[in-house]
Amino acid sequence: MTVYVNRAGLQIASALAEFVEAKALPGTGVEADALWRGLADILGRLVPVNRALIAKRDNLQTKLDAWHKANPGPITDMAAYKAFLTEIGYLVSEPVGFKIGTLNVDAEIATMAGPQLVVPALNDRFVLNAANARWGSLYDALYGTDVLDAPAARPGGYDTARGDAVIAYARNFLDSAVPLASGSWVDWDGGDLQLADQAIPIIRRGDDILLRNNGLGIEIVIDRNHPVGKTDKAGIADVILEAALTTIIDLEDSVAAVDAEDKVKGYTNWLGLMRGDLTASFEKGGTTMTRALDDDREWDEELLHGRSVMFVRNVGHLMTNPAVRLPDGSEAPEGILDAVFTSLCAMHDLLGLGKYRNSRAGSIYIVKPKQHGPEECAFTNDLFDAVEDMLGLDRHTIKVGVMDEERRTSANLAACIYAVRDRIVFINTGFLDRTGDEMHSAMQAGPMIRKADMKASSWIQAYEARNVQIGLTCGLSGKAQIGKGMWAAPDMMKDMMAQKIGHPKSGANTAWVPSPTAATLHAMHYHMVDVFEVQKELASKETPALDALLTIPAAARGHNWSAEEVQQELENNAQGILGYVVRWIDQGIGCSKVPDIHDIGLMEDRATLRISSQHIANWLLHGVCTPEQVDAAFAKMAAKVDAQNAGDALYEKLEGNSIALNAARALVYEGVAQPSGYTEPLLHKFRLEKKAAA
Numbered sequence: 001m002t003v004y005v006n007r008a009g010l011q012i013a014s015a016l017a018e019f020v021e022a023k024a025l026p027g028t029g030v031e032a033d034a035l036w037r038g039l040a041d042i043l044g045r046l047v048p049v050n051r052a053l054i055a056k057r058d059n060l061q062t063k064l065d066a067w068h069k070a071n072p073g074p075i076t077d078m079a080a081y082k083a084f085l086t087e088i089g090y091l092v093s094e095p096v097g098f099k100i101g102t103l104n105v106d107a108e109i110a111t112m113a114g115p116q117l118v119v120p121a122l123n124d125r126f127v128l129n130a131a132n133a134r135w136g137s138l139y140d141a142l143y144g145t146d147v148l149d150a151p152a153a154r155p156g157g158y159d160t161a162r163g164d165a166v167i168a169y170a171r172n173f174l175d176s177a178v179p180l181a182s183g184s185w186v187d188w189d190g191g192d193l194q195l196a197d198q199a200i201p202i203i204r205r206g207d208d209i210l211l212r213n214n215g216l217g218i219e220i221v222i223d224r225n226h227p228v229g230k231t232d233k234a235g236i237a238d239v240i241l242e243a244a245l246t247t248i249i250d251l252e253d254s255v256a257a258v259d260a261e262d263k264v265k266g267y268t269n270w271l272g273l274m275r276g277d278l279t280a281s282f283e284k285g286g287t288t289m290t291r292a293l294d295d296d297r298e299w300d301e302e303l304l305h306g307r308s309v310m311f312v313r314n315v316g317h318l319m320t321n322p323a324v325r326l327p328d329g330s331e332a333p334e335g336i337l338d339a340v341f342t343s344l345c346a347m348h349d350l351l352g353l354g355k356y357r358n359s360r361a362g363s364i365y366i367v368k369p370k371q372h373g374p375e376e377c378a379f380t381n382d383l384f385d386a387v388e389d390m391l392g393l394d395r396h397t398i399k400v401g402v403m404d405e406e407r408r409t410s411a412n413l414a415a416c417i418y419a420v421r422d423r424i425v426f427i428n429t430g431f432l433d434r435t436g437d438e439m440h441s442a443m444q445a446g447p448m449i450r451k452a453d454m455k456a457s458s459w460i461q462a463y464e465a466r467n468v469q470i471g472l473t474c475g476l477s478g479k480a481q482i483g484k485g486m487w488a489a490p491d492m493m494k495d496m497m498a499q500k501i502g503h504p505k506s507g508a509n510t511a512w513v514p515s516p517t518a519a520t521l522h523a524m525h526y527h528m529v530d531v532f533e534v535q536k537e538l539a540s541k542e543t544p545a546l547d548a549l550l551t552i553p554a555a556a557r558g559h560n561w562s563a564e565e566v567q568q569e570l571e572n573n574a575q576g577i578l579g580y581v582v583r584w585i586d587q588g589i590g591c592s593k594v595p596d597i598h599d600i601g602l603m604e605d606r607a608t609l610r611i612s613s614q615h616i617a618n619w620l621l622h623g624v625c626t627p628e629q630v631d632a633a634f635a636k637m638a639a640k641v642d643a644q645n646a647g648d649a650l651y652e653k654l655e656g657n658s659i660a661l662n663a664a665r666a667l668v669y670e671g672v673a674q675p676s677g678y679t680e681p682l683l684h685k686f687r688l689e690k691k692a693a694a
């Protein structure tokens, strides 16, 4: 039972009030009274606007549903469809000829190109690891993953044969990123060092060497006493790459935060990062380890930034949270709470109250997900204005990263950017949520193509290409990130190396990775591609037409899938749903590596859940499958998920009237009615039920 205290007419969960008054406020110069009165004022003014925006989403969806029922199947008359979208206010006129005016942006965001790591905010051990993932060992990343064409490491200590393959790969990388004036790094013996590009300074610290290519650091560790270095003719013990330039501390789709207790955990970690004093102790390999933020890296001639520049992803405009209740007893919009409390925590960084600096440019970086169109972006802008006024911050101190992950945002992207033009620091194609919204928006059009075929469909190609072109046209290059989406197969690093180079090649100066190891490996792509050169080349290109973006991925009318295809699709989706939901509901874990039907661990979060649940809901709606088939898939996959989790002592089986099983079923059977196909409302409801039962 949550205990509330009254502050300025609001009911604030006591855990939150205590966190704010005892931890977040001290040192900021903001008084508790002013904070609570400010919050009450913001909520009083903005809650009605927030609610109206959500109502508008519902209203537009009702109109889309009616149109698709009257015009079933894929769009056949694009002009008529666009006229309809314009008439209902779904498409608005795009502003032209403007450039963003964002100021005070850190170089890692504005002028550098490299990986962006995402990490669930509630996990202190992981967030520290993420912040420190600015630099990563290439040797470790190669040794422990499937990138190499070499046998896996033999267990029981260092495997020399594997190590040799690592060293050969790393030398090959050096040859391509920082070639020698003559010969190969393979033959370098640690003597005289001459690079082909003499403009690259060779910086030393003792024997160690620091080089830079495309703005990214490469540290070559020379240690002839090290077990690896002593076998190496040049004494190279490791190659350390500058990796996650930026990291997103995620309070949204990778966490399960349903009440004040959970929110305070997330805010506490964010505050600890902003103050630089967060630590985490945990057992690893039989010993207790304590992790803290890494220092900056000292070289004779310069001090390198030791940590990733951190963003915090707030939630979107939909959800409310019982952490704060309005005077009428209803829950406050969670996005407003996040904006206020994460900005307050970040003031510790702005004011230099802690050990380190996150933003040396004096900015607070907030990622805003799941916005639908320009009005919602304008609302975010107004909200951030209000938070700045309340906290006494200069206008546009709070920067925004706009997730381009809802269809109405993609279709009106320039107008969305315009709405936040003086604070925008990124656009990012969150293709996972975007796929869910694509299906939900056109839910009534007919059965969607299979999930695996989505990536090749024309809307998604247009979406990715338009995002880059519109970003360039609006002047993001050199001022802000144009980012690409998540690599959702954390163990498939060889495939990532083959495919994710496509992101910098497409003009994106950052792209998401799921782990520090993936960041280190993906960093190599930014040595191979000079993204800012690509952006210059793209600048003169045409933006792909809206028509392709609006081509919905419904199957051709009359298309039939074989019984086997239907079963495969259902089982694949049911497996992902159950494997993710059971950990979310029972253990409060918001992001999991869930073995898929072929036992390949996939990153599942709320966005991937949105896709799987909407897909089954869509096929049920259109009679591609029956409820009996769906139930059978759930039953079969529940047994598989139970078996896959057999080693987890905290795991509760998916059986009988299990709350997690009920949640999974509800996500599918009530999927058509969920707002924009989101999974949050049902996940929160069932998680709260589980917490209450516990």
Ligand SMILES: CC(=O)SCCNC(=O)CCNC(=O)[C@H](O)C(C)(C)COP(=O)(O)OP(=O)(O)OC[C@H]1O[C@@H](n2cnc3c(N)ncnc32)[C@H](O)[C@@H]1OP(=O)(O)O
Pocket (backbone or CB within 6 Å): 117, 118, 119, 120, 125, 126, 127, 129, 130, 250, 253, 254, 284, 430, 432, 433, 486, 490, 514, 515, 516, 591, 592, 593, 602, 603, 604, 605, 607, 608
């Ligand atoms: C659509 C979207 O919104 S995508 C954005 C949301 N998704 C994410 O944030 C993905 C974040 N990634 C993760 O949460 C995890 O990598 C998972 C759940 C996918 C896999 O987790 P696990 O199975 O525990 O990973 P695995 O066992 O391979 O590795 C664990 C180690 O890697 C580290 N690690 C893994 N992922 C991360 C991460 N994102 N940030 C920092 N460290 C990480 C852990 O700290 C741990 O190292 P440690 O033991 O030294 O602490």
Ligand SMILES: O=CC(=O)O
Pocket (backbone or CB within 6 Å): 253, 369, 403, 405, 429, 430, 431, 432, 433, 434, 485, 486, 607
């Ligand atoms: O947030 C990212 C996405 O793909 O969705």
Ligand SMILES: [Mg+2]
Pocket (backbone or CB within 6 Å): 253, 369, 403, 405, 430, 432, 433, 434, 607
């Ligand atoms: Mg998303």
